[in-house]
Amino acid sequence: MTNRQKMPLQDKTIRNSNFKEVALGFDLKRIHLEASRCLDCKDPRCVKACPVNINIPKFIKEILKEDYELAYQTIYEDNILPSVCGRVCPQENQCEGACVLGIKYESVSIGALERFLGDYSLEHEIFKKEDIVDNGHKVAVIGSGPAGLSFAASIRRLGYQTHIYEALHDYGGVLRYGIPEFRLPKAVVDKEIQRLESLGIEFNKNTIIGKTLTVDQLMEEYDYKALFIATGAGLPRSLNIQGENLNGVYYANEFLTRVNLMKAYQFPKHPTPIKVGDNVCVVGGGNVAMDAARVAKRLGSKNVFILYRRDMNALPARKEEVEHAVEEGIEFNLLLNPVEIIGENYEVKAIKVEIMELGELDDSGRHRPIPTGKFKTLKIDSCIIAIGQSPNPILKNTTKDLKTDQKDRIMVEGCQTSIPGVFAGGDIVTGAATVIEAMGAGKCAAEEIDQYIKDTFS
Amino acid sequence: MYKIRKKITLNKDVDLMVVEAPLVSKNAKPGHFVIVRSNNDSERIPLTIVEKDDETITIIYQKLGYSTKELSQKNENESLEDVVGPLGKAKILGDESRILGIAGGVGAAPLYPQLKAYADKGSHVDLIIGGRSKEHLILMDKYEKICENIYIATDDGSAGTKGFVTDVMKEVYKGNTYDIAIAIGPLIMMKNAYLVNKEYGIETEVSLNPIMIDGTGMCGNCRVSINGKNQFACVDGPDFPAEGIDFDELMHRQSYYKKEEHDCLINLGDENDQ
Numbered sequence: 254m255t256n257r258q259k260m261p262l263q264d265k266t267i268r269n270s271n272f273k274e275v276a277l278g279f280d281l282k283r284i285h286l287e288a289s290r291c292l293d294c295k296d297p298r299c300v301k302a303c304p305v306n307i308n309i310p311k312f313i314k315e316i317l318k319e320d321y322e323l324a325y326q327t328i329y330e331d332n333i334l335p336s337v338c339g340r341v342c343p344q345e346n347q348c349e350g351a352c353v354l355g356i357k358y359e360s361v362s363i364g365a366l367e368r369f370l371g372d373y374s375l376e377h378e379i380f381k382k383e384d385i386v387d388n389g390h391k392v393a394v395i396g397s398g399p400a401g402l403s404f405a406a407s408i409r410r411l412g413y414q415t416h417i418y419e420a421l422h423d424y425g426g427v428l429r430y431g432i433p434e435f436r437l438p439k440a441v442v443d444k445e446i447q448r449l450e451s452l453g454i455e456f457n458k459n460t461i462i463g464k465t466l467t468v469d470q471l472m473e474e475y476d477y478k479a480l481f482i483a484t485g486a487g488l489p490r491s492l493n494i495q496g497e498n499l500n501g502v503y504y505a506n507e508f509l510t511r512v513n514l515m516k517a518y519q520f521p522k523h524p525t526p527i528k529v530g531d532n533v534c535v536v537g538g539g540n541v542a543m544d545a546a547r548v549a550k551r552l553g554s555k556n557v558f559i560l561y562r563r564d565m566n567a568l569p570a571r572k573e574e575v576e577h578a579v580e581e582g583i584e585f586n587l588l589l590n591p592v593e594i595i596g597e598n599y600e601v602k603a604i605k606v607e608i609m610e611l612g613e614l615d616d617s618g619r620h621r622p623i624p625t626g627k628f629k630t631l632k633i634d635s636c637i638i639a640i641g642q643s644p645n646p647i648l649k650n651t652t653k654d655l656k657t658d659q660k661d662r663i664m665v666e667g668c669q670t671s672i673p674g675v676f677a678g679g680d681i682v683t684g685a686a687t688v689i690e691a692m693g694a695g696k697c698a699a700e701e702i703d704q705y706i707k708d709t710f711s
Numbered sequence: 712m713y714k715i716r717k718k719i720t721l722n723k724d725v726d727l728m729v730v731e732a733p734l735v736s737k738n739a740k741p742g743h744f745v746i747v748r749s750n751n752d753s754e755r756i757p758l759t760i761v762e763k764d765d766e767t768i769t770i771i772y773q774k775l776g777y778s779t780k781e782l783s784q785k786n787e788n789e790s791l792e793d794v795v796g797p798l799g800k801a802k803i804l805g806d807e808s809r810i811l812g813i814a815g816g817v818g819a820a821p822l823y824p825q826l827k828a829y830a831d832k833g834s835h836v837d838l839i840i841g842g843r844s845k846e847h848l849i850l851m852d853k854y855e856k857i858c859e860n861i862y863i864a865t866d867d868g869s870a871g872t873k874g875f876v877t878d879v880m881k882e883v884y885k886g887n888t889y890d891i892a893i894a895i896g897p898l899i900m901m902k903n904a905y906l907v908n909k910e911y912g913i914e915t916e917v918s919l920n921p922i923m924i925d926g927t928g929m930c931g932n933c934r935v936s937i938n939g940k941n942q943f944a945c946v947d948g949p950d951f952p953a954e955g956i957d958f959d960e961l962m963h964r965q966s967y968y969k970k971e972e973h974d975c976l977i978n979l980g981d982e983n984d985q
C-alpha cells in the first residue's frame with residue numbers, strides 16, 4: 254500500500270509572517286498516487302459519512318482516468334463549494350474518518366482530492382451550463398453562508414427563482430468574515446460564489462431580514478412561497494468576567510471580521526485598523542481560537558498563546574489546525590481558566606487565571622477541569638475571546654410567532670419552523686457547527702421545501 | 712450602488728447627503744441609523760437617518776477622520792458603494808409632554824428626527840444647542856419649525872451664550888422643567904448634561920455611537936457597560952437612558968484607534984488635521 258501523501262505546506266519559518274495560503278495543495282503526481290489508494294469499496298462508508306453525500310469513489314475513479322472535468326462535475330452535483338470544502342471540512346471526522354483504509358493504514362486524503370478538482374475547474378474555467386427551467390415559484394434565502402448557498406443551489410436546480418438576502422456588504426457568511434485568508438483565500442470564495450450567480454441565483458447584499466425587510470413583508474409583499482433562514486451563529490459569547498470591556502479585549506468575531514471582511518491586515522491600504530501588541534492571549538480551544546491566534550501572530554505579535562481550561566487532548570479544534578498553530582510558534586497555556594482581565598487606564602495589561610486540574614470524565618468524554626483555588630497572572634497586551642457563538646437574535650426579535658429554544662436556536666421539525674412556509678437550517682438551528690454540516694442542512698431543506706410548495710400550491 | 716441625489720455643505724466640517732436607498736427608507740423610523748461604505752475598500756461608517764422619503768434617506772456627517780473625509784469626496788450624482796439599514800431600535804415615544812433636546816455639534820443631526828417625532832405628536836419641544844461657533848450650529852431652520860424655544864451656546868460666543876450647553880441648561884431650568892431631556896453630542900457633553908439633569912431630577916436619554924463594524928450584533932465591538940451589564944449599541948440601542956452608562960469606559964473605547972486614524976489621514980495627504 255502506498256503511503257498517504259502529505260500536504261505540502263508553506264515553510265513554517267516564514268508563513269507566520271504572511272497571509273498567503275498555508276496548505277499548498279497536491280500536484281498531479283500526488284493526486285494520482287493518492288487516488289490510486291482508494292479501494293473502491295462496494296458499500297462506500299465515506300459517502301454516508303459526508304453530510305452532502307458526495308459520490309467519492311466515482312470521482313476518484315474519474316481522476317484515475319484523468320477525466321478531471323467529469324470528476325469535478327460529479328462533486329459539483331452534491332457540493333457546490335468543492336474548493337472551499339476541500340480546504341475547511343474536518344474530513345477526519347467525516348469521509349476520511351469513515352474510510353476503510355484508515356482501519357489498518359491511513360485513510361485516503363479525500364479532502365485534498367476534492368480541493369484539487371475544485372481548483373482545477375476554477376483555473377481551467379470548467380463549468381457545466383445547467384439547463385434550469387423556471388417553475389414560476391419564488392423562494393427567498395436569508396443569509397449567504399454555507400447553509401444558504403447550498404440551499405440556494407439545490408432549490409434553484411429544481412426550477413425555483415431563488416433570491417439570497419445578505420446582511421453584510423459581501424457574500425459567504427463565515428467563509429467571508431470568519432475563516433482567514435491563509436486557510437481559505439477569499440479569491441476562492443469569490444469564484445465559487447460567482448458560479449452560483451451563473452445558475453441564475455439572485456444575490457442581494459446589504460439587506461438585513463428583520464430590519465430592511467421583515468419576514469412578513471417577504472411573504473406578503475414579495476410573494477415568496479417559502480423562506481429559508483440560514484443566518485448562522487453570529488453572536489459572540491462572553492466570558493462574563495471583570496475587565497472584558499478594556500481596550501485591547503476583542504471577541505473573536507470582531508477580531509476576525511476586522512481582519513477577514515474588512516482586510517485590516519492590509520491597513521492602511523484598507524482603512525479598518527487592528528492592533529494586538531506583543532503579547533496576545535486567545536481564550537478558547539476551538540478552530541476559531543486557532544484562527545485568531547494564527548492571525549495575531551501574522552499581525553506581528555511576538556508571543557501568542559492559547560489559554561484553555563482543559564488539556565491538549567481535549568482541544569475541540571481540528572488536529573491539523575492545532576499542529577499548524579504549534580508549528581507557527583503559538584504557545585498553549587493549558588489547564589488555566591480566566592477569572593479576571595486586569596487593566597490600567599482602561600487598557601488591558603494582564604489576565605488572572607485559575608489553575609485547573611483534570612477530574613472525572615464528563616458527558617463529552619473529556620476530563621472535567623476542576624478548579625484548584627490557586628491563581629496566577631499573565632502579562633498581556635491584548636486578549637481575544639473565542640469561546641463560541643450563539644445564534645444571532647435579530648430575526649427572533651422581529652418575527653412574531655417564530656419559536657426558539659432557551660439557547661435562541663430556531664426550533665424546527667425537519668426544517669419547518671413554527672411559521673408556515675418558513676424553514677431554517679444550519680447554525681441558527683444547531684448552534685455553531687461546521688461548514689459542511691450547514692451545507693448538508695441546506696441541501697436537505699431544499700427537498701423539504703420543494704415538497705411543501707408542491708403540496709401547498711399545486 | 713446608492714446614488715447621491717443631493718449634497719449640501721452645512722459648514723466647513725459638516726456635509727449633508729440625500730442618498731437613494733428605497734429599501735432602507737421603507738421601514739426606517741426616527742432613531743434608526745444606517746452603515747455606509749463610500750468605496751469598495753472603505754470602512755463601515757454608522758450614521759443616523761436624519762430624514763427620509765419614499766426613495767431617499769438623508770445623512771449628515773462630520774469630516775473628522777479618514778473615512779468621513781473619504782465620504783465627503785463623493786459628489787452629487789456619484790454613488791456610495793454600500794448603504795445598509797435601518798439599524799438599531801426605533802425611538803419609542805413616551806407620553807412625555809415637555810421635551811428638551813440638548814444638541815452638541817453634529818449631534819444636532821441624530822437629535823432632529825427624535826424631536827420632530829415628538830413635535831409631530833403635539834409635545835412641547837425646546838432645544839438647547841451648542842457648537843464651537845455660530846457656523847457650527849446646524850439644522851437651525853428645521854429646528855425653528857418644531858421648537859417653541861431655542862437656546863444657544865457657543866464656545867466663542869459668536870451666537871447665544873458663550874460657554875457650554877450645561878451652562879445654558881442651568882439657566883433654562885430656573886424657569887422651566889421638562890419630563891425628559893434627550894442629549895446627543897460628544898460623549899463628554901452627554902455625560903455632563905446627564906449629571907446636570909440628575910441634580911434637577913430630569914431624566915436623560917442619550918444616543919451612543921461607539922466603534923461599530925457589522926451593526927447587526929455579530930461582532931460585539933460596540934458593547935457598552937450599562938449598570939454593569941453589557942449592551943450592544945447597534946442592536947440594543949443606539950438610544951439608552953443615561954443612568955448607569957459607563958461614559959468614561961466608552962470614551963476610552965472610542966479613542967482606541969486614534970493613532971491609526973491619524974496614520975490613515977497622513978495617507979490621505981491630510982496630516983495637518985487632528
